[in-house]
Amino acid sequence: MAITLYGIKNCDTIKKARKWLDEAGVDYRFHDHRADGLEPARLDAWLDQLGWEALLNTRGTTFRALPEADRQGLDLARARALLLAQPAMIKRPLLDKDGELHLGFKADHYQSLFSR
Numbered sequence: 001m002a003i004t005l006y007g008i009k010n011c012d013t014i015k016k017a018r019k020w021l022d023e024a025g026v027d028y029r030f031h032d033h034r035a036d037g038l039e040p041a042r043l044d045a046w047l048d049q050l051g052w053e054a055l056l057n058t059r060g061t062t063f064r065a066l067p068e069a070d071r072q073g074l075d076l077a078r079a080r081a082l083l084l085a086q087p088a089m090i091k092r093p094l095l096d097k098d099g100e101l102h103l104g105f106k107a108d109h110y111q112s113l114f115s116r
Contacts, residue, residue: 002099003028007092009035015058017105027115033087043083047092049101052079057091 005012005021009032022027046055056079057063063071063082070082083089095102097113 002096004031004096005029005030006033006090006094006096008088010034013090013105014093017095017110020105020107020110024110024114033090038084038085038087038090043080046090046101047076047080050103052076052083054103055079055090056083057089057108062086062087062088 002028003021005014005017005028007030008018009030018030020038052074056074058071066082074082091103092109093105095113102109102113
């Protein structure tokens, strides 16, 4: 089973997800967008599977700090450019479990994922 958790290390929700995975004894790899980068091909695969509307965190401080003009009229191409320029705008955590993607962290959801 290949499991990768994507995000940024100082995010509180990432910390909760990592703690849950560690305490559950789940073997996973953590990929920090800031330290490890973001490959355009990987982002494209995520966009294909999840859609930019789900992947782009419009509630986060990074997105809200953008000029109003950058936040208006978003489409796939503009959202992709924003996410590549500032991967902190990707909703967190993004868990890849054997190619199946899951956004966000809820302990009961993780429990169901890892008890199958």
